[in-house]
Amino acid sequence: MGYRILIADDEEEIRDLLRLYLEKEGYEVLEAANGEETLQVLQKHRDVAMLLLDIMMPKKDGFHVLKELREKSNLPVIILSAKTADNDKILGLDLGADDYIAKPFNPLEAVARINSNIRRFYSLGANDSQTVKRMLKVKDLTLDLDGCILRKGEEIIELSSTEYRLMELFMGNPGKIFTKQQIYEYGWQEAYFIADNNIMVCISKLRAKLSQDSNQYIRTVRGLGYRFEEE
Numbered sequence: 001m002g003y004r005i006l007i008a009d010d011e012e013e014i015r016d017l018l019r020l021y022l023e024k025e026g027y028e029v030l031e032a033a034n035g036e037e038t039l040q041v042l043q044k045h046r047d048v049a050m051l052l053l054d055i056m057m058p059k060k061d062g063f064h065v066l067k068e069l070r071e072k073s074n075l076p077v078i079i080l081s082a083k084t085a086d087n088d089k090i091l092g093l094d095l096g097a098d099d100y101i102a103k104p105f106n107p108l109e110a111v112a113r114i115n116s117n118i119r120r121f122y123s124l125g126a127n128d129s130q131t132v133k134r135m136l137k138v139k140d141l142t143l144d145l146d147g148c149i150l151r152k153g154e155e156i157i158e159l160s161s162t163e164y165r166l167m168e169l170f171m172g173n174p175g176k177i178f179t180k181q182q183i184y185e186y187g188w189q190e191a192y193f194i195a196d197n198n199i200m201v202c203i204s205k206l207r208a209k210l211s212q213d214s215n216q217y218i219r220t221v222r223g224l225g226y227r228f229e230e231e
Contacts, residue, residue: 004027010056034057038051049075055092078099
């Protein structure tokens with residue numbers, strides 16, 4: 001049986017469209033039309049692998065659903081939001097969402113992003129009770145991919161959602177050089193068009209959190225980009 005995905009959206013047309021394309025991909029689909037129903041479905045079906053969550057829903061909006069969910073679960077969540085609602089996207093990511101799909105969307109692109117997130121969160125065959133906790137370990141750092149937690153020894157290092165994605169990229173590929181474009185598109189999950197100061201600022205903050213020695217973990221490769229030191 002394929003992964004089970006819950007579509008939470010008060011627009012029936014959106015739910016029908018996503019269901020059609022997801023079922024073609026082999027996913028099993030559940031639906032909810034408001035926030036309260038979403039939480040009820042998740043309580044009943046503990047094997048849901050991903051939640052597609054609309055922000056503007058009756059009874060409980062997506063923000064409230066996400067906040068309640070994150071108090072007890074690390075279930076992957078993709079926000080469904082209008083293209084112009086940048087504040088919704090930012091708040092949703094800060095509350096713990098893993099990605100977003102902007103409305104109106106191309107259903108093929110939406111499915112591709114869902115597939116990508118499923119691959120990122122679940123190893124092959126790991127959607128049952130025998131799931132193995134997934135970790136990335138480099139030097140004295142451990143990144144818990146299921147709990148989204150970074151530890152340095154026994155110390156937990158607090159990360160923003162963007163910082164977490166960059167650590168996932170670096171620690172999953174130690175020693176590999178990544179260009180600014182690759183880093184930006186993975187960390188910020190949007191297209192990279194011009195040089196962006198956000199990368200330098202984010203890398204600087206990460207270095208400060210990881211060590212007093214700025215090059216101990218993340219090294220600048222002049223003219224090329226950055227790499228994560230593996231030794």
